[in-house]
Amino acid sequence: MEHVHLAVEEEDLYSGYNDYNPAFDSEMTAKFPGSAIGPRPLATSFGARIPLASSMGRPTTGAVQDGAARPMTAVRAAGYTSSLTRGSTFDPLGQSRGPAAPLEAKNEDTPEEKIKILEKKVNDLIKESCMAQSSGASQLALEKAKEAGRKERTLVRQREQSGNADHVNLDLTYSVLLNLANQYANNDMFPEALNSYQVIVKNKMFSNAGRLKVNMANIYVKQKSYPKAIKFYRMALDQISNAHKEVRIKIMQNIGVVFVRMGQYSDAITSFEHIMSESPNIKTGFNLILCYYAIGDRERMKKAFQKLISVPLGVDDEDKYLPSQEDADAEMVLEAIKNDRLHQMERDLKVLAEKYIMTAAKLIAPAIETSFVTGFDWCVDMVKSSQYVELANDLEINKAITYLRQKDFNQAVETLKTFEKKDSRVKSAAATNLSFLYFLEKDYDQADRYADLAVTADRYNPAAIINKANTMFVKQDYEKAGELYKEALRNDSSCTEALYNLGLSYKALNRLEEALDCFLKLHAILRNSAQAIEWLLQVLSVTHTDPRALAKLGELYDGEGDKSQAFQYYYESFRYFPSNIEVIEWLGAYYIETQFCEKAILYFERATLIQGRREGREGSAGSTDSSRRERLSAKMRSLPASNEPYEASSPKEMDASYVDPLGPQTERPKTGAKRRLEDDDFADEELVDDLLPE
Structure with missing residues (x-):
């Protein structure tokens, strides 16, 4: 041409x-x-x-x-x-021309403009949904996701009506469906989430949608459908190329963990061993040790422990943060970055690695050799020759604590005394434990000596300060002890031992308001009731028909959010003592929450009847009874209305009598309760022999 x-x-x-x-x-x-x-x-x-x-x-x-x-x-x-x-001239750049005419304004009534506006609205709804989820508003996030789905379907219909069905925005459709599935999952609506993921996965127009089978597998794990989870993890693995090594490793980690939950340790070991050969990491190394421990393979436990302590963390190269020598502000730069997010992440990783190594050593030490001491010494020798050499001292101290658990006091003391010439941190830890041991043995002079040694080695060690304060407390120097407890709290505000002991010091000094304040703060910090539950269960093992202990257990489980256990103990308490209004009120509220309103009505009727009888017997109700009566009335009004007007049962229709745990009397008057409800929770139950007091 x-x-x-x-x-x-x-x-x-x-x-x-x-x-x-x-x-x-x-x-x-x-x-x-x-x-x-x-x-x-x-x-x-x-x-x-x-x-x-x-x-x-x-x-x-x-x-x-x-x-x-x-x-x-x-x-x-x-x-x-x-x-x-x-008369005009050729002016390609338009320099000699006047101002250009304005562009024609967009007409928002055209189908193309309507589609663009609707597309923007759908995108905005997706963003709002994601933002709501990030702020913790899961329900709002789901509503926004649903609205985005409705508008996207409207958008598709408009395209079809305008003849542009071939120009469907697949990326937008994919985003809408994926966000909707995620929000269903975040709201624990697992069947709906699985359906939404399935729509995406089955659509051949969505490339790489097979990866979402990982999300589906995660849901199956939450549902404890472990075989299905394994199946979908493996299907997702088939969809991901070897180029995405990190993603494949994470999926294989999940497969291994699911196998552990299923008790299939050999299959889990296969996954974990492959990961440790391809891309070793701390968590997988620890899980591999657990699997070998579960099958009792001591030699492979040793090899896995050696692999665990050799995993590179990449956090010890401090030179990578040093600025160039020509930089005059080098010190300022180092000061600015010493506590940045990257350093915090590296410190967290190192702490996690040390935790796993310590736990693994304590776990396998008794199993890898003929005795615990030999096994622990082997672990210590391995750690001393690794990058975690500073952990060796901690393991030695842990060995002393293990001696204590075995009630071998002398070996514990001898082990700890070997640290007297070590560096300050280790010396302080060992001396603190020695002070504690001697305090338990009531050798207060030795306890005081090692407490001083611990404080001298590390002035900011709260445990050492508490031990020193304890020696002052037993000498009845409560003022000095209180000052030391407060110093320990200044060093560590979460030190609950210091807070409790400070309360005891104030109580001994008759400063009761300050003592109460300490105990209230302690209660606010230690919300978990594990110890109380343990002791109450021991009480019930001796007297398993104690209604107050049962009610207290119900209250503790309710505080921890375990409604099923709480109901069990509250119901047992009600069986043995059916006149406790607090228990009846809780059971009524429980049935409202579970939408068994008929049963709730029965409990509230009983509570109202008992309250009326008490008022009649005592002449007048106090402020507590009055407030409880108002609360019961409010809960009764909150019940859903039935087809017939609600009327409280008359006293003749309700049996509020106490059931003697020794068994029924020779003859008992009949009541109308059986006529109204055959399967009544309040019907007298026949006690079997194992429920009778000895």
Whole structure:
């Protein structure tokens, strides 16, 4: 094809305009922009002035006459116009022209504009849903996700009506469905989430959608459908190429963990061993040790422990943070970054690694050798030759604590005394434990000596300060002890031992308000009731029909959010003592929450009846009884209305009598309760022999 160049000269601006070259006939038309399948370009005065042939025919070749407009060409069909008239000059940059006419305003009534507006609304709803979830508003996030789904379907219908069904925005559809599935999962609506994921996975138009089978597998894990979870993890693994190594490793970790939950340790070991050979990490190494421990393979436990302590963390290279020597502000830079997020993350990783190594050593020490001491010494020797050499001392101290658990006091003391010449941190820890041991043995002089040694080695060790304060307390120097307890709290505000002991000191000094304040703070910090539950269970093992102990257990489990256990103990308490209004009220509220309103009515009726009888017997109700009566009335009113007007049962229809745990009397008057409800929780139950007191 012959190339034609446009020559522009000052003397004759239009020289050569009407020259025609037949090489441009019909072959260039299809290549020129502005065809029917693309958008029409905006009108502009800057464009090619080469005469091009078109399917409409060749341009007129006559000379341009003065005062006549320039002939039209096929270029106009592509959106290019010419406004040159007589006396005008060729100005391709538009420098000599006045201000350009404003662009035509968009018409929002056209189908294209409506679709664009709706697309933006859908995108905004997805963003709002994600933001709501990040702020903890899971329910709002789900509502926004559902609304985005509804508007996206409206958008698809509008495209179909406008004839643009082939231009469906697949990325937007994918985003809507994925966000909806995620929000269902975040709200524990697992069947709905699985259905939404399934819609995406089955659609062949969504590339790489098979990866979402990981999300589906995670839901199956939560549902404890472990075989299905394994199946979907493996299907997701097949969809991910080897180039995405980290993702594949994480999926294989999940597969191993699920196998552990299923008790299939051999399969879990296969997954974990592969990971440790390809991309070793601390968590997988620890899980591998647990699996070997579960099957009792002591040799492989040793090898796995050696692999665990050799996993590189990449956090010890401090030189990577040093600025160049020419930097005059080097110290300021180091000061600024010493506690940044990266350093915090590295410290957390190191702490986690040390925790796993310590736990693994304590776990396998008794199992890998003939005795605990030999096994622990082997672990210590391995750690001393690794990057965690500073952990060796901690393991030695832990060995002393293990001696204590085995009630071998002398070996514990001997082990701890070997640390007296170590560095300050280890020396303080060992001396603290020695002080504690001697305090338990009531050798207060030795306890005081080692407490001083511990405090001297580390002035900010709260445990050492508490031991020193304890020696002051037993000497009845409560003022000095209190000051030391407060110092320990200043060093560590979460030191509950110091807070409790400070309360005891205030109590001994008869400063009861301050003592109460300490105990209330302690109660606010230690919300868990594990110790109380343990002791109450021991009480019930001796007297398992104690209604107060049962009610207290119900209260503790309720505080921890375990409603099923709370109901069990509250119900047992009610069986043995059916006149405790607090217990009856809790049971009524429980049945309201579980939507068994008929049973709730029965309990509230009983509570109201007992309250009325007490008021009649005592003459008048106090403020507590009055507030309880109002609360019961409010709960009764909160019950859903039935078809018939609600009426409280008369006293004749309710049996509020106490059931003697020794068994039924010879003859008992009949009541109307059986007539009203055959399967009544309040019916007297026959006690079996194992429920009778000894």
